[in-house]
Amino acid sequence: MNKLVSLIAISSLVVVMAGCGAKKNETDNQANAERVEIVKVSTIQKTKIAQKVELSTTLQGYETVKIAPSLTGKIEHIYVEVGSRVSAGSMLVRMDQNQLTNTKLAFANLGVEFDRVKTLREAGTVSQQTYDQTKLSYDQTKESLDFIESNTFVKAPFAGVIAAKNYEDGELYSGSPILTLTQVHVLKALINIPESYFPLVKAGLTLDIRSDIYPDQTFPATIEVIYPTIDASTHTFQAKVKIPNSKDLLRPGMFARTTLELGEVEAFAVPYQSVLKLVGSNERYVFINDNNTAKRIGVALGQRFDERIVIKSDELKEGDQLITTGQGRLVNGIKLNVVD
Numbered sequence: 182m183n184k185l186v187s188l189i190a191i192s193s194l195v196v197v198m199a200g201c202g203a204k205k206n207e208t209d210n211q212a213n214a215e216r217v218e219i220v221k222v223s224t225i226q227k228t229k230i231a232q233k234v235e236l237s238t239t240l241q242g243y244e245t246v247k248i249a250p251s252l253t254g255k256i257e258h259i260y261v262e263v264g265s266r267v268s269a270g271s272m273l274v275r276m277d278q279n280q281l282t283n284t285k286l287a288f289a290n291l292g293v294e295f296d297r298v299k300t301l302r303e304a305g306t307v308s309q310q311t312y313d314q315t316k317l318s319y320d321q322t323k324e325s326l327d328f329i330e331s332n333t334f335v336k337a338p339f340a341g342v343i344a345a346k347n348y349e350d351g352e353l354y355s356g357s358p359i360l361t362l363t364q365v366h367v368l369k370a371l372i373n374i375p376e377s378y379f380p381l382v383k384a385g386l387t388l389d390i391r392s393d394i395y396p397d398q399t400f401p402a403t404i405e406v407i408y409p410t411i412d413a414s415t416h417t418f419q420a421k422v423k424i425p426n427s428k429d430l431l432r433p434g435m436f437a438r439t440t441l442e443l444g445e446v447e448a449f450a451v452p453y454q455s456v457l458k459l460v461g462s463n464e465r466y467v468f469i470n471d472n473n474t475a476k477r478i479g480v481a482l483g484q485r486f487d488e489r490i491v492i493k494s495d496e497l498k499e500g501d502q503l504i505t506t507g508q509g510r511l512v513n514g515i516k517l518n519v520v521d
Contacts, residue, residue, distance in 0.1 A: 466479045
């Protein structure tokens with residue numbers, strides 16, 4: 182009996198709370214319908230804007246390679262030090278030569294055997310199969326010899342500067358890079374550009390690189406590659422920039438800035454404080470005056486100019502009255518009292 186009474190009491194309480202909640206929502210809606218907010222507005226007009234995007238990046242060697250031979254063993258000699266400038270084809274490392282010597286001897290013996298079988302084949306005294314097998318062994322050993330030789334006498338694949346040295350002569354090479362070679366006469370940088378500019382950025386576009394180390398100088402550069410995808414978390418895309426550096430003033434790892442100039446465009450530039458942000462997200466919106474009623478419109482942000490910012494929305498048109506004062510108190514559909 183007591184359990185039944187408790188259940189009836191709880192059910193009654195739930196009904197009462199639900200009724201109170203419904204009454205509260207009804208009261209809130211009625212209050213919003215009766216409330217009138219005092220606001221100020223400005224008329225939206227399109228204006229010509231020079232599209233400039235300020236970006237920062239870190240410089241990198243145009244090409245960087247880890248010098249790591251495919252053969253393990255003792256390092257006989259390293260010909261360079263950190264900071265050494267090398268040209269393409271310069272000798273960098275000499276590894277232990279035992280395997281190379283043995284392979285040379287095997288190749289020489291196979292050469293003699295191949296010449297003998299070739300002569301016999303021409304005389305018709307050995308089968309084609311024997312000739313083919315001998316030639317295959319000869320060719321495979323030649324490939325092995327070339328591979329071992331290139332990994333015993335390791336040469337620079339391109340001109341550059343030695344950026345790191347991780348071993349000394351006589352040490353046992355275990356697979357981690359012996360050296361790092363990087364280009365400095367040509368550099369590159371990856372810049373992250375807002376997705377709204379994707380249609381405007383093309384390969385071949387020129388720009389200037391600036392460094393705080395050289396405040397009075399700019400360094401010409403060219404966009405070489407446009408990456409085809411957009412980063413969903415940052416809503417940016419990458420472009421690869423090629424930077425000639427013949428005087429070696431710039432260095433990999435330097436912080437640098439650049440400005441993308443993308444021509445003029447007609448756009449809505451509005452007071453920055455008129456744009457609101459939805460709490461807990463990156464969604465931006467504004468309010469306009471729609472027959473003395475607040476209408477909320479979602480917008481995308483563009484370039485900022487001091488106290489003004491470019492906004493984009495298919496719902497906005499010239500002549501709309503943008504609410505610039507009092508917008509923080511508004512909800513969609515609330516009545517407005519527009520004052521000067």
